[in-house]
Amino acid sequence: MSAQETYENVEKSLQERGQSHLLAFWEQLDADRRLDLLAQIQRLDLTKIDQWMADLVKKPTFTPNCANFTPATSYSPDPAGPEQQGKYAKAIELGRELISTGKVAAFVVAGGQGIRLGFDGPKGNFHISPVRNRTLFQIFADSIAAVSRKYRTVCPWYVMTSRLNYDRTVEIFRSNDYYGLDEKNVFFFQQGTLPNLDPDGRILLADKNTIACSPDGHGGSLKALHQSGAIEDMKNRGVEFLSYFQVDNALINIFDPLFIGLHVLDNAEMSSKAVIKTRPKEKVGNFCLIDGKVNVIEYSDLPDELAERRNSDQSLVFQFGSIAIHIINRTFVERLNAGDFALPLHRAVKKIHHIDDQGNSVESDGIKLESFVFDALPLASNSVILQTRRSEEFAPTKNRTGVDSVETTRQMITNRAADWLEWAGVTVPRKSDGSVDCLLEIAPSFALEKEDIREKLSQIPEIKLGDSIYLA
Numbered sequence: 407m408s409a410q411e412t413y414e415n416v417e418k419s420l421q422e423r424g425q426s427h428l429l430a431f432w433e434q435l436d437a438d439r440r441l442d443l444l445a446q447i448q449r450l451d452l453t454k455i456d457q458w459m460a461d462l463v464k465k466p467t468f469t470p471n472c473a474n475f476t477p478a479t480s481y482s483p484d485p486a487g488p489e490q491q492g493k494y495a496k497a498i499e500l501g502r503e504l505i506s507t508g509k510v511a512a513f514v515v516a517g518g519q520g521i522r523l524g525f526d527g528p529k530g531n532f533h534i535s536p537v538r539n540r541t542l543f544q545i546f547a548d549s550i551a552a553v554s555r556k557y558r559t560v561c562p563w564y565v566m567t568s569r570l571n572y573d574r575t576v577e578i579f580r581s582n583d584y585y586g587l588d589e590k591n592v593f594f595f596q597q598g599t600l601p602n603l604d605p606d607g608r609i610l611l612a613d614k615n616t617i618a619c620s621p622d623g624h625g626g627s628l629k630a631l632h633q634s635g636a637i638e639d640m641k642n643r644g645v646e647f648l649s650y651f652q653v654d655n656a657l658i659n660i661f662d663p664l665f666i667g668l669h670v671l672d673n674a675e676m677s678s679k680a681v682i683k684t685r686p687k688e689k690v691g692n693f694c695l696i697d698g699k700v701n702v703i704e705y706s707d708l709p710d711e712l713a714e715r716r717n718s719d720q721s722l723v724f725q726f727g728s729i730a731i732h733i734i735n736r737t738f739v740e741r742l743n744a745g746d747f748a749l750p751l752h753r754a755v756k757k758i759h760h761i762d763d764q765g766n767s768v769e770s771d772g773i774k775l776e777s778f779v780f781d782a783l784p785l786a787s788n789s790v791i792l793q794t795r796r797s798e799e800f801a802p803t804k805n806r807t808g809v810d811s812v813e814t815t816r817q818m819i820t821n822r823a824a825d826w827l828e829w830a831g832v833t834v835p836r837k838s839d840g841s842v843d844c845l846l847e848i849a850p851s852f853a854l855e856k857e858d859i860r861e862k863l864s865q866i867p868e869i870k871l872g873d874s875i876y877l878a
């Protein structure tokens with residue numbers, strides 16, 4: 407097809423969908439920029455635009471059919487009764503075996519823009535730990551290295567970035583010598599993008615020959631794993647399970663034998679960890695069952711009446727909040743990608759930089775589209791939920807200050823270290839209100855779980871009021 411014919415086809419297809427403005431500056435572009443713009447438009451799945459318009463622009467409010475919602479059930483953090491004790495013991499043994507035979511890989515989604523944190527660069531490079539000021543990437547890498555040593559195995563690490571932060575992320579790993587990991591075992595890949603829309607559904611231009619796009623959400627990981635060759639790499643290495651986590655959770659326990667073991671014993675394809683919500687409308691996804699399948703319903707989509715509903719013991723009926731920690735089978739990702747699979751898109755109204763009809767740079771409210779990984783849960787043949795303690799595993803760094811912030815994360819790192827030390831019999835100074843009165847940080851090489859501390863008591867100094875202690 408000649409360049410002119412390609413142009414005419416694209417122009418016709420845009421016209422049919424009310425998107426001809428994408429070619430408004432055509433006459434001002436040189437040949438290379440024209441080709442570049444045409445390629446971007448061809449990469450857009452224009453057939454989907456009508457669907458987006460109908461579902462996300464004209465009818466922006468999602469109304470779930472809550473008549474079908476029933477509360478999800480979960481495994482509790484500690485086994486209830488002898489039968490469950492036996493199952494947990496078996497799960498832990500199986501989980502350890504799977505880790506030590508190299509069947510489990512770490513998988514961090516690090517393609518977000520981290521706008522709320524307001525940090526220049528990939529969020530994983532944010533310095534967060536309270537004593538040594540280690541970055542999030544460093545903390546995860548230390549933990550992967552410690553697990554590899556403990557189990558005498560190789561734990562590969564898959565790192566998903568966006569197109570926007572891929573180069574910076576790879577460069578950060580390189581300049582930090584892969585944080586001591588073997589670079590062969592760290593696999594970077596990029597997620598896809600989706601176009602930004604104005605409130606009327608017109609695709610925005612970032613400049614005269616560039617479509618304004620954003621990363622396609624953490625749900626994009628399930629396609630990107632396949633398209634990037636990460637799944638092929640897993641297959642070659644014999645990896646069967648991905649331990650999925652978010653780049654902003656410094657307390658993540660990446661290789662949890664109990665979680666992995668329960669997931670496998672119950673023949674699950676994708677499983678999740680949950681915490682008990684602190685309040686009915688806490689800003690976390692809610693685990694529900696719909697037609698017997700585990701789903702996560704966003705807090706904003708759960709009607710107040712359901713969110714507030716209580717059991718006779720006053721606990722919330724819909725009490726389990728999602729903390730974005732999953733085990734995902736490699737074969738599940740393969741199965742999804744073998745068919746015509748697409749996760750639903752969600753819309754978010756955000757400030758977007760773009761050019762107006764005159765070509766001037768402006769910033770205005772627009773629509774960003776993204777998919778969420780938890781929307782894959784109902785596609786799984788089975789799905790396990792393991793409840794965990796927030797103080798042990800969930801400290802999201804979303805904001806500079808306030809809720810889910812740098813401050814709260816640093817405090818939670820200290821608090822968890824204090825809990826572990828006290829459990830092992832070490833005295834930790836506390837204020838009269840019970841809060842910890844020192845800064846503490848435990849390196850994964852020192853302890854991956856509280857049980858590891860008992861063997862190292864002789865290496866722990868006396869901890870005094872106001873101390874800053876790093877145990878490594």
Ligand code: UTP
Nearest residue numbers: 515516517518519520521522621623624652653
């Ligand atoms: P968030 O929803 O917190 O978004 O991502 P964010 O982009 O990091 O932060 P804000 O909203 O701009 O402040 C949760 C996790 O999902 C990843 C993020 O990197 C984070 O680990 N994510 C999010 C992606 O990998 N890709 C995306 O497109 C979106």
